[in-house]
Amino acid sequence: MNDDGKPDFEKIDDSQNGYLKVWGGWPTCGCSCSSTVGAYKNNKDHYIFLQSEEFNCSWTKESSSNKSLEEIMPDNFGLNSFSSQAINDNLETPSFFIEFEIPRVGTDTHVEIELVPFGLKPSGENAICYSYKQEEYNSRNWTNLSGIKDIVEEIGTSTTLELILAGDFEKINREDVKVISKYIGSGYNEFKTRTDLQNTLKELKLAYEIYNQLEYTELTLGWNRDESKFYIKEVGKKKEKQSFRDFLIENEYWGMIC
Template identity: 50%
Template sequence: MKLFLVLFALLIPSFGFAQTRSPLSELLWSSVKQCYSRFEDMNDDGKPDFDKIDDAKNGYLKIWGGWPTCGCNCSSTVGAFKNEQGQYVLLQSDESNCNWEKRISSNVDLKDVLPPGFGINSFAPRQPVEEIGHAAFFLGIDIPRVGTDVKVSIELVPLGLTPEGIEMLCYEYTEKEQYSNAISISGLRDIAKGSQDANTLDLLLSGDFQKISNADNEVINKAIGTDDSRFQSKQEIRSHLNKSKQVYDVYMSLAYGGLLLGWDRKASRFYIKEQGGSPKRMSFKEFLITSEYWGPRC
């Protein structure tokens, strides 16, 4: 009898927790299982170690944490938006640093959740953006814990990483095995930082290599070599520089760097509520110096 009472006392907390977890909470937790499954029990207490903000009553859940041995970490945030039929539309943001992964998703097609016709031109309504044939920008989202307004912003895909698809604005990217969709081009930053002549980048873009000063040629030659972190020739530098210039030109042409999306319960989708400020003005040289570049991680 005493043993039965002890077992019963131990079972009450877990049983009670399961009973009080709402269907919405279950839905939110099932959405973050990919990130959650990566966490480990690092202090031997029988539970995976991570941080969380569990606010199911407001339709919000965020988990984040890391694991050994390379300092890898992931985060997953999901918000539930109720429509007029009483159904929940989920909007989710996931990130994992070791494989350069970023993704936004929903439990329904994103095209049916975001405003009609949403894309890169939503940030440049005055003049359509000229396509460049590959994804160069990512849609960053800030999922609210309270309320239904969602802030979205234009983020640059790390230079050197090529996501799938031809649309300029992508909703996910990650490096593939053996880095088949990525190349290290951070030498462009070194050239931009080290060059002294204001015309050097333009001369590289145009292929007028003979007009580059001796001092800047030394800087450029340091970026050429046989290892994976360097370029094989000035022609290769020119090729990557031109692709980066295309991205820069589009980025500088955008009228807005961010938008505020409102939730339409009846239509069960978002609409553009407010338009934010333009991206920071900068020179191409500043763009090359300050941008994030892909590089191999553990």
């Protein structure tokens, strides 16, 4: 709303082609939201709707449909859809999110597998999820892990990462011990103990090992009108391998907004 109480948002209303997008923002924190929906017709002239929503200040991303997503996605869709080799999945909570780029023209739909921001813990039993968000404090599913990124950027050698993972803190050089000590405590981006730091790093290492098994992170899905579901039409370009250090520095961390 503007100060005059009137709705203030942008939209693309191409309903005749089965497409609608609405988005907007509000002060003072630069919060924004968007929602896009597309209609996919089947051979019975019924429509399957696919919707993608994002609310950045609550760390919310969600993909949904008027049908079960598992029902309309390609058969056996999962991590292995992004690799020609079987992927070992031993994660306790989802670490990957499926982002849909809903088309305004046609039905070919681009999807991308992306990492859930570090520190968020969506519910679910699979490595992949179709929604995540920052829960309320009483049922919180978030932890500030940005201290990990700060440590990795400040330490002098990647060997220190391996020593932290192994719990061999006494073998870490003096300068790196000073860096680590700054992030042990009870502050906003600190870990209560060295063991907490070690266990957190182990969890991220598991996600890293799975991420590095992905051969590509993008797919194009085609629409099968007869079966009312998608199929994998094309895979994206090969993904480059990434070091654990770069994985920790370059990816997104949950953080309090406003």
